[in-house]
Amino acid sequence: MASRSDFQKIRPMSLTDEAQMQIKEQILNGTLRPGDTLPDSVIAERMGVSRSPVREALRLLEQVGLVEKATHRAYRVLSIDRSDLPELAALRVADELLAVRLIVQNRTPVDSLRVHIDEMRTAESSEEFVAADTDFHAGVVALAGLPRLSSRYGALRDQIRLALSVTPHPSGLGTPEFLRSHEELYDLLEAALAHGQTRELLRAWELHVLAGMSSTGMLTPQD
Structure with a gap:
């Protein structure tokens, strides 16, 4: 395990x-980086x-996909990198689009977003922007009102954060265009x-997620 870790005494x-x-x-x-024991x-x-x-x-962290079993029953941080982003993006699209459809179907107010x-x-920093962006999308999933969906999405979000921790953030992050897309x-x-039609919304949402994770070739956009 890397010597830079600094765990604290716990109550x-x-x-x-x-x-x-x-x-x-x-x-x-x-x-702690991917591959660290x-x-x-x-x-x-x-x-x-x-x-x-x-x-x-460690067993619980394995269940949510942040650690994995290594040799001799020891754990290590999940070996994950940018090559995993297309799959993670596709799963994120599935969860968020389900949430959006339920919000519209149930006429759930979205003012909290x-x-x-x-x-x-x-x-004032990329870290603050990322946090607000993450909270926006997590807020959408929460508004669907499905606890299991929120739990699954939370685990997926952490895996995405882990993958992005070893890769540069998207080049457009924090730009006026990125804000405008939200x-x-x-x-x-x-x-x-207001009108109950979701086709344009779902298409725009899918493209937003895939483009933000540089995975636009992963799925064929909805018609």
Whole structure:
């Protein structure tokens, strides 16, 4: 395991949850990189806990696709890179388009999404813009009202974040055009809520996701 990791002592409340949270954060912030080994004995010692909650935390992280079993039953950070983005993009399209269709079908108000667009507009760094962009799309999925969909999307979002952590962000990130594309999606979503037609909305949404992840050749756009 890379020596740069710096786990903290954790409090005796939910040891597994805290261990999972710390390991996950170090994976997603790039401290632990794809392929890094995760010896439970070393992590447990640094956290000041037994190996049991760390093992359980690693098992849970395996279930959401952030770590994988390596040799001798040890875990390592999932080996993932830009080549995985087309598949992840296609899965993201499936989840988000399902959410959009349910929002329109159920006439769910979408006013809560405006705050994320405002956050994109006032972002002072690429990190702030990415956070607002992520919150916008996660907010859309949450509005579908399906807990299992939100849980699945959360795991997918973390895998995408891991893949992007070892690749450059899209070149258009944070530009006025990228912001405008979110404003257009919001306007199309409101229009679909008004008249019930989703064809233009779903096509624009699909293209937005695929272009944002440089995966426009993955799917044939909807007619």
